[in-house]
Amino acid sequence: MSKLSSVLKYDLKRYLRFIGMAYLWMIGIVVVLPTIVQIISNGTNNLGGFIQNLFSSTLVSAIFVNFVLLFCLGSLTYERFEFFIQNGISRRTAWASKWIGLTLMALVANIYNQVFSMVTIWGTTKFDDSVPYLETYGKFFGERWMDLTMMFVFTMIFTMCVFVMGMFLGSIFALLARSTRRIVYVAIPLIGVIVITIFGKLISSHVISTEGIDIFLKWCVGYNSSLGYFNPLPPLGIMLAWIIIGSLISRYLNLKLKIKRGE
Amino acid sequence: MKGIEVKQITKRYGKKVILNGIGFELEPNKIYGLLGRNGAGKSTLLNIMTDRVSADDGEIRLDGVDIQDNDQQLGNMYLMSEVDLYPKAAKVSQIFKWTAQLYNGFDMELAMKLAQKFDLDVKAQFSKLSTGYRTIMKLIIALSVQVEFIFLDEPVLGLDANHRDLFYKELVQSYSDNPRTFVISTHLIEEVAQLIEHVLVIDQGRLIIDDETEDILKNAYMISGAEEEVDQYVDGLNVIGSDKLASLKASYVFGELDNRVIPDRVSIDKMDLQTLFINLTNGGQNNE
Amino acid sequence: MQFNFNSTEPIYLQVARQIEDAIFTGGFHEGEQVPSTTEISREFHINPATVLKGMNLLVSQGLIEKHRGVGMFVSKGAHGQIIQARQQDFYEKYVIKVVTEAVKLDISKEELNRLIEQGYQYEGNRS
Known part of the structure; x- marks a missing residue:
């Protein structure tokens, strides 16, 4: 237990540093850079309003950065394993620490997001389109506090799906030899293009009907034509299932990690 | 049992058998020498013993508990090896701190003192250090981290003569102050011959020697003289190799000489560890 | 040392x-x-x-x-003890060796005695 807590402490420190740096970059690109361009081209006229506008757009960027970051942090596997095995930390503990660490990070990001969203919609009765979740699923319970709670659970689970995907892919790549990894990098997009092309051909020549796919996809996102609004429970179920399956597979693959020769 | 038990470890890479049923025990507070030619499987064995790679067969136990995926057991060992498993961008002092956090005990005072003695800049980035200084950093960690089993795989790689001397001195000092088990894997046998109490020799994936250094050398002889007389004398003894110069011959015998009569013109000397090792591991060829 | x-x-x-x-x-x-x-x-x-x-x-x-x-x-008394022990070993460790070698080299007893005398003189001059 004490090992897990010291590993977790190490992980969280590193994650926070990464996130701090990512946010600095983001603010640099989304706020500072356009401001400089604005000053050069238009002088300081109405600069306050301009910057205010930029900052409101950082919310979307922040959500994006959170997802990208959690995905990346989830996928970093081999170098982390190298460092931990050198320091006498088992694969099991290293995996558990990463999972817990990223869940905590997701929790913090979502609490922040929740508070920010609630402040945005404060005092309005109709659901603001500035909060993506509420726009789609916000009418399901019909009681605002329940919908807001669901919003928190839903986005939390979604964020976890993202880092579990990172961990899942990261552990697959960590097990491949460098040469195999290169082949995979090239092969995956290639196969993707081929599959989509074939699929498109099949659909356009009516070999397979789109109806079944259509119904399935609608069910997945929780669309209900008779109710006229979306039900968050089916996608929630699918995401939960992915978190469990993806985590178990990534854990299994992590236990198989080994120091590669000559890399 | 206290200590480490290596049980029937077998490892293959593809079809090649690297380790073939290796088994021995490491007792607490002893200095071991793990000797073998290049490619004999020493590094692979140490990697398996610290769970960096897994064996195809067999198991490693530390104080009676399987080490695989066990924080408690892995946290009681440190392997210093040629590969660099530390983050490239980290500073030396940062790596010291992390080691202290992840292992349950690290003598930071000693680490800093050693860094000063070796002229290691602790503010430098690990990736910017030369091969020799990377080795030094890892050696300093190995001596400062508080574990009971320390494995040093080619510990003086890239070190100059002064630093090698300093390292051996600090190793002995550290061992005297705080006895624990060291396993030194090296091909520079002469440098460690007086340090190692117990010798393990691996040849072609098999353990061929597992004995106290003193007992091994007690029975290692060089018989030299005229070829005919030497051959006659060593007949029936365990001859592991020989050297020939014109009609003079030296035969290397590993084992007891029994009480046979020593011919006048034949002389018997003791063999040193290096000579013994060379003759044991040259695949049975004579150096004639 | x-x-x-x-x-x-x-x-x-x-x-x-x-x-x-x-x-x-x-x-x-x-x-x-x-x-x-x-x-x-x-x-x-x-x-x-x-x-x-x-x-x-x-x-x-x-x-x-x-x-x-x-x-x-x-x-x-360690110093004295070492001297005593080495005196006891002297015959076996040195004398026998010298005589064996002298015999091999055909050096006569008188010749050997003369050489020993010479050695003592050299030591005497040195100190």
């Missing part, structure tokens, strides 16, 4: 002999402290257990003694 090790004789015996030599030649005087096990092992990269074994041999011979918590010291 200057140690010279060869690689074929057991190290603990060499450690013991080197310290004994140092007492014999006056490097360490009676009552003086000899270097600690750690100092010797550190300096010459020798396993401390081996050095200790050599030291214990000298302790058992009564040449050095352990002062608890302080270290090892040269015993009273």
Whole structure:
């Protein structure tokens, strides 16, 4: 237990540093850079309003950065394993620490997001389109506090799906030899293009009907034509299932990690 | 049992058998020498013993508990090896701190003192250090981290003569102050011959020697003289190799000489560890 | 103290002999402290257990003694004891060898006696 807590402490420190740096970059690109361009081209006229506008757009960027970051942090596997095995930390503990660490990070990001969203919609009765979740699923319970709670659970689970995907892919790549990894990098997009092309051909020549796919996809996102609004429970179920399956597979693959020769 | 038990470890890479049923025990507070030619499987064995790679067969136990995926057991060992498993961008002092956090005990005072003695800049980035200084950093960690089993795989790689001397001195000092088990894997046998109490020799994936250094050398002889007389004398003894110069011959015998009569013109000397090792591991060829 | 090790004789015996030599030649005087096990092992990269074994041999011979918590010291009378022991060994270790070699080289008893006389004169002139 004490090992897990010291590993977790190490992980969280590193994650926070990464996130701090990512946010600095983001603010640099989304706020500072356009401001400089604005000053050069238009002088300081109405600069306050301009910057205010930029900052409101950082919310979307922040959500994006959170997802990208959690995905990346989830996928970093081999170098982390190298460092931990050198320091006498088992694969099991290293995996558990990463999972817990990223869940905590997701929790913090979502609490922040929740508070920010609630402040945005404060005092309005109709659901603001500035909060993506509420726009789609916000009418399901019909009681605002329940919908807001669901919003928190839903986005939390979604964020976890993202880092579990990172961990899942990261552990697959960590097990491949460098040469195999290169082949995979090239092969995956290639196969993707081929599959989509074939699929498109099949659909356009009516070999397979789109109806079944259509119904399935609608069910997945929780669309209900008779109710006229979306039900968050089916996608929630699918995401939960992915978190469990993806985590178990990534854990299994992590236990198989080994120091590669000559890399 | 206290200590480490290596049980029937077998490892293959593809079809090649690297380790073939290796088994021995490491007792607490002893200095071991793990000797073998290049490619004999020493590094692979140490990697398996610290769970960096897994064996195809067999198991490693530390104080009676399987080490695989066990924080408690892995946290009681440190392997210093040629590969660099530390983050490239980290500073030396940062790596010291992390080691202290992840292992349950690290003598930071000693680490800093050693860094000063070796002229290691602790503010430098690990990736910017030369091969020799990377080795030094890892050696300093190995001596400062508080574990009971320390494995040093080619510990003086890239070190100059002064630093090698300093390292051996600090190793002995550290061992005297705080006895624990060291396993030194090296091909520079002469440098460690007086340090190692117990010798393990691996040849072609098999353990061929597992004995106290003193007992091994007690029975290692060089018989030299005229070829005919030497051959006659060593007949029936365990001859592991020989050297020939014109009609003079030296035969290397590993084992007891029994009480046979020593011919006048034949002389018997003791063999040193290096000579013994060379003759044991040259695949049975004579150096004639 | 200057140690010279060869690689074929057991190290603990060499450690013991080197310290004994140092007492014999006056490097360490009676009552003086000899270097600690750690100092010797550190300096010459020798396993401390081996050095200790050599030291214990000298302790058992009564040449050095352990002062608890302080270290090892040269015993009273150690110098005399070494001289006595070496005198006893002198015949076996040197005389027999010299005579055997002389016989091989056809050097007569008178010739050998003359050479010994000459050797004493040389030593006398030196000191």
